[in-house]
Structures are given as C-alpha cells and as structure tokens.
Amino acid sequence: MSLLDVRGLTAGYGAVPVVRDVGLSVERGELVALLGANGAGKTTTLLAISGLVGLQAGEITLDGRPVTALTPARRARAGIQHVPEDRSLFPSLTVDETIRLACRTRRAPGWVLDLFPALERLGGRRVAALSGGEQQMLALARALCRDPSLLVVDEMSLGLAPLVVNAFFPVLRRVAAERGCGVLIVEQHVHVALRWVDRVHVMAGGTVAASGTVEEMRPRIDELAGAYLGPSAYPTEGDKP
Ligand SMILES: Nc1ncnc2c1ncn2[C@@H]1O[C@H](COP(=O)(O)OP(=O)(O)OP(=O)(O)O)[C@@H](O)[C@H]1O
Structure with a gap:
C-alpha cells in the first residue's frame, strides 16, 4: 500500500x-x-x-x-502538509511567531531546528526582511513542524x-x-x-x-x-x- x-x-x-x-x-x-x-x-x-x-x-x-x-x-x-508556490507567509510576523502559530509551541521541534539551524538565528526577524531562500526555509520548516506523513x-x-x-x-x-x-x-x-x-x-x-x-x-x-x-x-x- x-x-x-x-x-x-x-x-x-x-x-x-x-x-x-x-x-x-x-x-x-x-x-x-x-x-x-x-x-x-x-x-x-x-x-x-x-x-x-x-x-x-x-x-x-x-x-x-x-x-x-x-x-x-x-x-x-x-x-498532508502543503507548501504553496507563493509560500503563503505573513510578512509582518517574525520567524518565531510564524513557527509558534504553526506548531502551537514556543519553539520548533528539535529535529526541525536540526534541519534548519538558521531558524534560531533568524527568530526575531520579520518575514518581510528575509531573503527568498530564508522564506522558503521558513515555509518548509512551518510545514514540517506538524510532522507530516x-x-x-x-x-x-x-x-x-x-x-x-x-x-x-x-x-x-x-x-x-x-x-x-x-x-x-x-x-x-x-x-x-x-x-x-x-x-x-x-x-x-x-x-x-x-x-x-x-x-x-x-x-x-x-x-x-x-x-x-x-x-x-x-x-x-x-x-x-
Ligand atoms: N484559478 C484558476 N482559475 C482558472 N483556471 C486556472 C486557475 N489556475 C490555473 N488555471 C488553469 O489551469 C491550467 C493548469 O494550471 P496549473 O497552474 O495547474 O499548471 P502548472 O503545470 O502548475 O503550470 P506552471 O508551471 O505554469 O505553474 C492552466 O491552463 C491554467 O491557466
């Protein structure tokens, strides 16, 4: 199956x-x-x-x-977790706030931080100030926080x-x-x-x-x-x- x-x-x-x-x-x-x-x-x-x-x-x-x-x-x-083409992030939220909203915990799970160590360094930065690559990282991390199959x-x-x-x-x-x-x-x-x-x-x-x-x-x-x-x-x- x-x-x-x-x-x-x-x-x-x-x-x-x-x-x-x-x-x-x-x-x-x-x-x-x-x-x-x-x-x-x-x-x-x-x-x-x-x-x-x-x-x-x-x-x-x-x-x-x-x-x-x-x-x-x-x-x-x-x-099922979906990372859309436009990434659908909220520009005014910080990285930490974005993760908190998705995970409903203060921090991303350890295994997600391990995959994306930069999340901690960028925690206080607003989405609007992230590079394209950093935004894609955040969109992927937000989806992974829910531990999708x-x-x-x-x-x-x-x-x-x-x-x-x-x-x-x-x-x-x-x-x-x-x-x-x-x-x-x-x-x-x-x-x-x-x-x-x-x-x-x-x-x-x-x-x-x-x-x-x-x-x-x-x-x-x-x-x-x-x-x-x-x-x-x-x-x-x-x-x-
Ligand atoms: N919201 C929409 N309303 C009506 N037609 C749409 C809509 N979104 C896409 N289409 C049409 O559906 C067809 C398939 O589009 P789709 O975006 O799924 O293709 P795609 O393979 O992902 O293309 P691309 O690589 O350009 O993103 C296209 O003809 C497109 O114009």
Missing part, C-alpha cells in the same frame, strides 16, 4: 476540468517529482491532493484511508539561486529518510529533479503522460523534453550540477 495513492483524479476551477484522470503515487520515505511544461496541471494536481481545489472525480488515499471527502484542514491533520511542495526552486536549491534537496532527503515522510514536489528544472528524487511523474495537457524511476527516465530525457517538457529539461550554465 502506497503512502499516497491518487486514482482517476479529475479537477478544475469551474465546470471544465483542467486535470483529467490523473494517477500517481508516493511511497513512505520517497521523493517524487511532478514535472511538466507551464500549464500542464501540476499546481492544480497538488491543490486537489491537499483539498484546496475540489475534485470532480477520483479517489485519493493516504496510508490506505480515503481523504477525498475531507476538508483541507482535516487533510492537514491527517498528515506527506509533504507537498510546489515550485520550491522558484526564484532561488541553484546553490540554495541544492541545499534544500538534501534536507528533503533527510526528512524522507529519517522521518519516513513522503515528498511530492513540483520542480520546473528537470535536471535538478533527476539529481535528487527517486521517481518522477510527467504531466502534459492535464494528465500524467509518463512515470518512472529516475534511472528509467534519465535516458529518456531528450524524448520527454521534445514531447512534454520543453527547454526546462536542459540545464542553463548556472544550474549545472
């Missing part, structure tokens, strides 16, 4: 679905990337998994239990330098290995995903067009880029691993 099992997911913003018949899975302790060109339906799929976009059809189970009928808040309590992360790399991105992925790997957490992440840069994750699902035109392990997908990168991914499949000079 997979940690997350999504079958026949059809969802959208009005009567017309923008994702159709999506099937994907995430195992415990596994990092899975959702790839695809702009508009392929990646964000919509994540939002539907977290309950933030309504399902028109399909079934979502977490640890074998159906969550499809649960509200976003109840899905969060069931173990599934972490859903939309476009973690957006606007961040490759050096910063390459620092976050090992943290996600540790979360997966040490906490058994499954991670489903939307990543624009395919070569980055192929370096760090275990498995990928490629979306095109609102559905999953290809799935496989990194080992299976790496030799197919040219074919996938031509068919579904576009130029993001290829590293720019600064992004090269």
Whole structure:
C-alpha cells in the first residue's frame, strides 16, 4: 500500500476540468517529482491532493484511508502538509511567531531546528526582511513542524539561486529518510529533479503522460523534453550540477 495513492483524479476551477484522470503515487520515505511544461496541471494536481481545489472525480488515499471527502484542514491533520508556490507567509510576523502559530509551541521541534539551524538565528526577524531562500526555509520548516506523513511542495526552486536549491534537496532527503515522510514536489528544472528524487511523474495537457524511476527516465530525457517538457529539461550554465 502506497503512502499516497491518487486514482482517476479529475479537477478544475469551474465546470471544465483542467486535470483529467490523473494517477500517481508516493511511497513512505520517497521523493517524487511532478514535472511538466507551464500549464500542464501540476499546481492544480497538488491543490486537489491537499483539498484546496475540489475534485470532480477520483479517489485519493493516504496510508490506505480515503481523504477525498475531507476538508483541507482535516487533510492537514491527517498528515498532508502543503507548501504553496507563493509560500503563503505573513510578512509582518517574525520567524518565531510564524513557527509558534504553526506548531502551537514556543519553539520548533528539535529535529526541525536540526534541519534548519538558521531558524534560531533568524527568530526575531520579520518575514518581510528575509531573503527568498530564508522564506522558503521558513515555509518548509512551518510545514514540517506538524510532522507530516506527506509533504507537498510546489515550485520550491522558484526564484532561488541553484546553490540554495541544492541545499534544500538534501534536507528533503533527510526528512524522507529519517522521518519516513513522503515528498511530492513540483520542480520546473528537470535536471535538478533527476539529481535528487527517486521517481518522477510527467504531466502534459492535464494528465500524467509518463512515470518512472529516475534511472528509467534519465535516458529518456531528450524524448520527454521534445514531447512534454520543453527547454526546462536542459540545464542553463548556472544550474549545472
Ligand atoms: N484559478 C484558476 N482559475 C482558472 N483556471 C486556472 C486557475 N489556475 C490555473 N488555471 C488553469 O489551469 C491550467 C493548469 O494550471 P496549473 O497552474 O495547474 O499548471 P502548472 O503545470 O502548475 O503550470 P506552471 O508551471 O505554469 O505553474 C492552466 O491552463 C491554467 O491557466
């Protein structure tokens, strides 16, 4: 039984679905990337998994239990934590206040501080004064404070330098290995995903067009880029691993 099992997911913003018949899975302790060109339906799929976009059809189970009928808040309590593309932090709160609001304790759990030691140093700083990388760290830490079984992360790399991105992925790997957490992440840069994750699902035109392990997908990168991914499949000079 997979940690997350999504079958026949059809969802959208009005009567017309923008994702159709999506099937994907995430195992415990596994990092899975959702790839695809702009508009392929990646964000919509994540939002539907977290309950933030309504399902028109399909079934979502977490640890074998159906969550499809649960509200976003109840899905969060069931173990799904969502880090949205815009990070959804409150600019006027400090780092400590942000964590306190999420954790309902004075400090982040020790294991989260261990993953992100900078949280302590930045505790009194307002979100508005944080760099993009520090804000992403806070958004990830806030989600991890709830000790999720599934972490859903939309476009973690957006606007961040490759050096910063390459620092976050090992943290996600540790979360997966040490906490058994499954991670489903939307990543624009395919070569980055192929370096760090275990498995990928490629979306095109609102559905999953290809799935496989990194080992299976790496030799197919040219074919996938031509068919579904576009130029993001290829590293720019600064992004090269
Ligand atoms: N709030 C919305 N209302 C109506 N249509 C939307 C809304 N958000 C997204 N869409 C449409 O749904 C489709 C899928 O968008 P989605 O954001 O899921 O794709 P994506 O793969 O995440 O793209 P990107 O990489 O550009 O973020 C697009 O055609 C988009 O225009």
